[in-house]
Amino acid sequence: MSAIETWGEMVRVEHAQSDRRRGVRPTDTWNQFAAQFKADPHRTDDRTVEALRSRLLPGETLLDIGAGGGRLALPLALTCSAVTAVEPSPSMCAVLRETAEEYNIDNVSIVESGWLDADVEPADVALCSHVVYVIEDVGAFVRKMDSHARRLVMAVVFESSPLSQVYGLWERVHGERRHALPSLPHFLPVLEELGIQPEVTELDTQPPRTFDSAEEAREAVARWLFVTPGTDAMDRLDHVLQDALREVNGAWQIEGAQPSIPNIVSWETGRN
Numbered sequence: 001m002s003a004i005e006t007w008g009e010m011v012r013v014e015h016a017q018s019d020r021r022r023g024v025r026p027t028d029t030w031n032q033f034a035a036q037f038k039a040d041p042h043r044t045d046d047r048t049v050e051a052l053r054s055r056l057l058p059g060e061t062l063l064d065i066g067a068g069g070g071r072l073a074l075p076l077a078l079t080c081s082a083v084t085a086v087e088p089s090p091s092m093c094a095v096l097r098e099t100a101e102e103y104n105i106d107n108v109s110i111v112e113s114g115w116l117d118a119d120v121e122p123a124d125v126a127l128c129s130h131v132v133y134v135i136e137d138v139g140a141f142v143r144k145m146d147s148h149a150r151r152l153v154m155a156v157v158f159e160s161s162p163l164s165q166v167y168g169l170w171e172r173v174h175g176e177r178r179h180a181l182p183s184l185p186h187f188l189p190v191l192e193e194l195g196i197q198p199e200v201t202e203l204d205t206q207p208p209r210t211f212d213s214a215e216e217a218r219e220a221v222a223r224w225l226f227v228t229p230g231t232d233a234m235d236r237l238d239h240v241l242q243d244a245l246r247e248v249n250g251a252w253q254i255e256g257a258q259p260s261i262p263n264i265v266s267w268e269t270g271r272n
């Protein structure tokens with residue numbers, strides 16, 4: 001199997017396992033999570049934003065593919081001449097729209113669409129942060145990013161797939177191995193197959209997610225594991241969490257959760 005085929009197969013297998021667990025796939029899978037993707041566009045303590053900003057030239061245009069709630073699109077819009085945010089989730093688009101209005105950022109236009117269906121003009125730079133893990137046709141997705149960037153493509157990709165910190169809990173609650181989504185080690189061979197030689201920059205390691213209370217942790221883990229209240233699976237999760245949650249100085253953590261390592265994978269397209 002080629003790297004592109006392997007990637008597609010990993011996404012299909014993970015999605016099929018998720019669908020088996022949750023029953024019907026919601027039309028907007030981000031509904032419950034969108035609010036977490038709101039962030040102050042003027043924050044100065046986000047090293048990812050600074051690393052991306054340092055690669056932009058003054059006055060450039062940016063295409064943010066899978067922009068979510070605008071966590072990156074909005075701060076970068078403060079430096080770019082214009083940002084086009086392509087985002088298929090209505091709940092994410094709502095957060096992005098509200099945050100742009102709240103901070104009076106008026107140079108971001110939103111295209112509510114998946115990337116492969118989006119009809120947009122090329123920009124100087126194409127950005128795609130924490131999106132590729134769920135893209136089945138990664139070859140077409142990357143080729144379209146490349147063809148829509150006049151100068152530079154930047155993809156932010158974790159070393160391990162985003163929810164890998166709860167894969168162990170999945171196994172204990174559901175009694176089967178969680179199929180992993182692809183991540184950086186699978187992305188680089190995909191790019192090689194596409195004839196792309198990227199530069200990879202490792203960003204600051206992000207500590208495992210913490211929660212303000214055991215109840216907040218329980219609710220988040222239940223959502224990630226597709227476990228609903230009042231079921232046998234919830235009873236099993238409660239049992240597992242008795243020894244899988246620990247409190248350190250008032251912050252609750254999942255025992256054994258690993259830090260996440262984000263990377264910027266970038267390449268010049270040479271069309272400017």
Ligand SMILES: C[S@@+](CC[C@H](N)C(=O)[O-])C[C@H]1O[C@@H](n2cnc3c(N)ncnc32)[C@H](O)[C@@H]1O
Nearest residue numbers: 065066067068071088089092114115129130131
């Ligand atoms: C983890 S969020 C990341 C959001 C944002 N880029 C960030 O880093 O905060 C992933 C986003 O990718 C979007 N997405 C999923 N499939 C997509 C597709 N085919 N085309 C464009 N965006 C997609 C989701 O709707 C979601 O908003």
